[in-house]
Amino acid sequence: MKRLSEERIKVLFEKLAKYIGPNIKLLIERPDGLYCFREQKDRVYYISENILKLANTIQSENLVSAGTCFGKFTKTGKFRLHITALNYLAPYAQCKLWLKPAAEQQFLYGNNVSKAGLGRISENCEKYQGVLVYSMSDLPLGFGVAAKSTAECKLADPLAAICFHQADIGEYIRSEEDLL
Amino acid sequence: MDVVSQILEKSAQEAEKYKPITVEKHLELEIDLGTLLAVDTNEFDTNLLKRNADDYFLKLTRDNTQLLINQLWELPTEKVDEAIMVRLPTPKTLLPRMKPVPRPRPLTKWQKFANEKGIQKKKKSKLSWDEQLQKWIPMYGFKRAKADSTKNWVLEVPQNVDPYEDQFAKKTVAKSENVAKNELQRLRNIAKAKKVKVPRAGVTNPEVSSAKDLQAAVTVAKASTASLGKFQDNLPKEKKAKGVAPITPGVSRKRKLPPASGEHEKKENLNIVDSILNKRPKLDIEKAISKQIQHTSENSSSSSKGIGQRLQSREKQNRSKLAKKPKSGNGIRKGGKKGAGGRKRR
Known part of the structure; x- marks a missing residue:
């Protein structure tokens, strides 16, 4: 799992802002611990730091998924939301x-x-x-x-x-x- | 009589020296005459084995060899140069090979592509009939070259090219380039089969290179200024080529962002979110119109009289507002510049 580059995180947030506007801040700042976005094989996962630490022990080529998949980056660099992100988007x-x-x-x-x-x-x-x-x-x-x-x-x-x-x-x- | 008995005795003595050619076995041996192999599946006699193992094995081996040779004698014999010969049958036992099985030859790029697409090689005849020369002409070779030179003694000059250009020279150049390209591809196939890394060739020829090559060339060329391309303008929607970091000056390959503490990353992310949310909104005419429609519909629902008129008047207002704001200094000459005032006098 790797951190998203600055360009990619901008693309991601721009997309999320279309749906939940300023509520993105609530996704980043959570009272129940640190949560972050990570990238794995062009897919973006929303994952808590605790699980991330465990996920980092697994080799990236063996890791299928960790946390919640928010979507993926297409080959042209656009971000596409997946249905798995619905649970996080619906309340906001x-x-x-x-x-x-x-x-x-x-x-x-x-x-x-x-x-x-x-x-x-x-x-x-x-x-x-x-x-x-x-x-x-x-x-x-x-x-x-x-x-x-x-x-x-x-x-x-x-x-x-x-x-x-x-x-x-x-x-x-x-x-x-x-x-x- | 005495002589007879003597001879009989002698032969009996000699027979005693040799063991009998008939051997009794509980289970028959498995014999493969092609490899001269006999396999004895009978059990060992444990008593004899314990008493004298060497002797026992010697006897056993002799008996089994006898059986093998008995089988050999059953084959048809022939005499060559006063020696008795036997032609052995084909072996039944499969022996493991000494060397590993050779790997299939790696496919060339074209073969791989053809396999994927299901393209099959067509057999072409070596000779083809030429209508112009009224002759059978081979596909390649000196006769082909001769035929080509006799056939193409004149070449048409295309309309849109320089009339003084030598078309024959152009043709030979094209041919030699094609040959060179084939050679390059052959070498590339070999390198691929042997898994040798080949350095990139760069942009070879604008007529041959693809859009991707050109994009790479542009990206590298832009970065190749004294200031590493910092002051180079971008075209609208220009994209940078990927995978050219090793040949682009001033670019260090970033594989992964350095690990950051969660708090730090959170702060960075929040900054990015703020920058996105605080973007100055563009003047969106669609949005403005839709807001306007909503506004009017609300108004109309409150007082349903004279909607059309009001809409029209609003639109008029809008248009006057949407027009460009007059800027200062339009139509008036700017002062300050010496000698600019007044009309030109002769």
Whole structure:
């Protein structure tokens, strides 16, 4: 496990800031101990210092995963969030979107959210901001990117995409081997 | 009679000296005549073994050899130069080889690629019919060269090239370059097979080199100034080549960031977060418009009268606000410069 370079950590935080804004600080400064981001085979892991010390005893080529995988860096240097980061992003989400029960399955199969499936959306959501997607019973289902701002949503026609799909919990089954 | 008995006695004495050629065995021997090998699977006689082991083994070996030779005599014999010969059958026993099995020859880069793509080699005939010369021409060799020279006695000058350029010279250069390239690839294949590290060749020829090579060349060239490329401007969206650190001046390869204490790292990370969050927001027109729409819709919901008019008037306002702010000194001549005032007089 190695530390992220300054460029990479900037890319990572910029991505996280789209979803949770200033709440990134809460991920770094935690009352229950030190937590940090580490890189292993282009994947970024959020890991507590205690576990990190144990993980460092294992050779990097033998280590499959340690802590929580937040996502990976693509070959072009962009950062892509994985669904495994959902548990950390959901409590701090800035912009939320609730799905009607009928649209849940559509989203969980990897499709975008259309206006018809939109149950509720938080106010002042900007265009292309990161959005956390919930079911009507407040269960986090995944995240996406707002295709339209909240104000535009009201005027949009029912088939227009409201939120572009990024990751959903269906991936735990659909792409089990790609997650790690 | 006396003579007969004498002879019989003598032969009996001689027979006593030799042991009988018939040997009784509890289990038959496994005999492989091709390698002249006999394997005795019978148990040892423990009594005899204890009494005199050497003698016992000698006897046993003789008996088994006798059996092997009996088998040999059963094969068809032939006489060559007054010696009796036997042709041994093919051996049944597999002997382990002395030297290790040779490794398969490592594939060249092309062979590997062809295997992956499923490209198969096509057999070409050595001779081909030439319509122009009305002759069979070989694929290579002096006859081919001769045929080529007789055939291509004139060459067309392409439209977009210098008309005074020697097309024949160009062709020979191209040919020799191709040969050199093949040779280089052959050597590279050998080096790869023997796992020898080859130094990078750098940028060879702009016509041959790939975009990646050119990117590497640009990155290295930029760093090759007296100030190690500190004052070189970047093109928009320019990317730096990867893996050129060993040949780029002034670059030390960073493998891993040095270990830092958790607290220190946390502080660094918080600084980065602050710098990201405190970025001055760009003027996002989309965002501004969407905010505007939201604002108007809120207003309209409170008083539903005259929406259209209000929107229009707002847009007008917006446009006037969005226009460029007039800057000082536009349209007026700046003073201060000596002799700049007034019109030019002749």
